[in-house]
Amino acid sequence: MKGPSWFNVTSMVFGFTFLYLPILLLVIFSFNESRLVTVWGGFSTKWYVELLENDQLLAAAWVTAKVAFISASIATVFGTMAAIVLARAGRFWGRSMFSGMIFAPLVMPEVILGLSLLLLFVAIDQSRGFWTVIIAHTTFAMCYVAVVVQSRLVGFDRSIEEAAEDLGCPPLKTFFLITLPIILPGVVAGWMLAFTLSLDDLVIASFTTGPGATTLPMKIYSQVRLGVTPEINAACTVLIAVVTGGVIAASIATKRRQSQHEADEFAAAG
């Protein structure tokens, strides 16, 4: 095959510029001296300093981090279980309903998910706050985890598992000693996806939260409605830096693991 044509290169340059330019501009203008966000007044980090003094914003960030951590962890457990069921359990009563409930939340509008969960919490007289947001986030995030882990389970060599079971290894032990290490990259990716989805969510949290559990996106949203401010740009930049750093670190880590794994296999075979 010949090299990429000018047309392909142009469309990629255009596509990626479109994807990245807005974020880049946002980051640049977070270092703007001027309060006018769209007029450059010189370099300054004063908005970051102001950010550190904004107690409300920091409190919201802390709540969000806790919610995201707990809900991502629960969602990873349930999502991995669901993925194994989808990939392995064969036929059982209610299977199509089960897979329907896994795939529907992926495309369901957030306003519906949020409203419906809120009405459930009200009906069972559950006071709303920190834990109701966690339940809501766990519910939709576990579906994403299930899809990510399932893709890892497809094309998985079951003979090793079968060998372990034939040698009398109990199923749970087989899972932790053999299955889990192999699907671990998928599980980690699922956890990270669940974490960022929760970190990011405005709509579902707005419906299901209560007093004392304002999340960062809710805080940002209420300020954004009043207009663009350099302080919010700075907050956004910090969030972007955290997420991007995490994703890149994770991808490097899994790549290293994978090449290590391949090297081990090669050594064993040789």
Add this chain to the structure above:
Amino acid sequence: MSTQHTPRRSLGSWLLIAAPFLWLLIFFLAPFFMVFKISLSEIAIAIPPYLPTFDLDGGWAALVDDLKSLSIENYLWLTEDDLYWKSYLSSVQIALISTLLTLLIGYPLAYGMARSPKAWRPTLLMLVILPFWTSFLIRVYAWVGILKNEGLLNQLLLWLGVIDEPLVIMNTNAAVFIGIVYSYLPFLVLPLYATLEKLDESLLEAAQDLGCPPWKTFWTITVPLSIPGVVAGCFLVFIPAVGEFVIPDLLGGSNTLMIGKTLWVEFFSNRDWPVSSAVAVILLLILVIPIVLFQNHQQKLSERA
């Protein structure tokens, strides 16, 4: 699965199925029945703000009375006030146009990625996925600074002398289109790229060897074979875009009608829970068809794989 034997199930494997199943039944499916029930209730000045609330202490007779007081009044209201059907219609319309625009930008991008040297592809893929990890809210917010009247786009165009006075993009439907295309582009590019990358290149080479011009090869071979990816990608953009709230709220204007925003206002500003539930039920009914089509499509794809 290679061996389709009926698995003998232990207690453990039943638990494995039951735990996620029960969670989803309670927190995903049961809430829909609540929405449906409350959409048949009346608004009330109470906590919670609707009547009747089922009280199981009242016994069977009280429950029957409560059931009798349910009515379809809220649904009739949705047909009377034209705000609602206009919102539904314009949501579907905005979502359709945005999906087409996303396809227009996403197809060349996915195609370019799939045809690029193999060594580039993981990096390019990473570049598409990375914005997806960045906050949705932040990405929409980033456009506010670009599109507003005194924003960066207008400054640039004025400076270049392309325009004499600022374009009004912010708070119009055009801004909503840009927002949706921007936010959902990765959803379309990823499945499309996956299909295009798997495409058997020997077919293209055969066509070229037989003297088929490149554009014709593209239309008669590449495009038809990429249809499954196009369909999957379009569903992934269209379905959530219909119910979108953040984008029309931040970028759209007062005359941008989208049902997600109407529901939000009904719930948070008017505090009319029964009507917002009815709005949600109808939205769900509209989306059931594309969601089922999408799931069938995905199932077919995974069976073929």
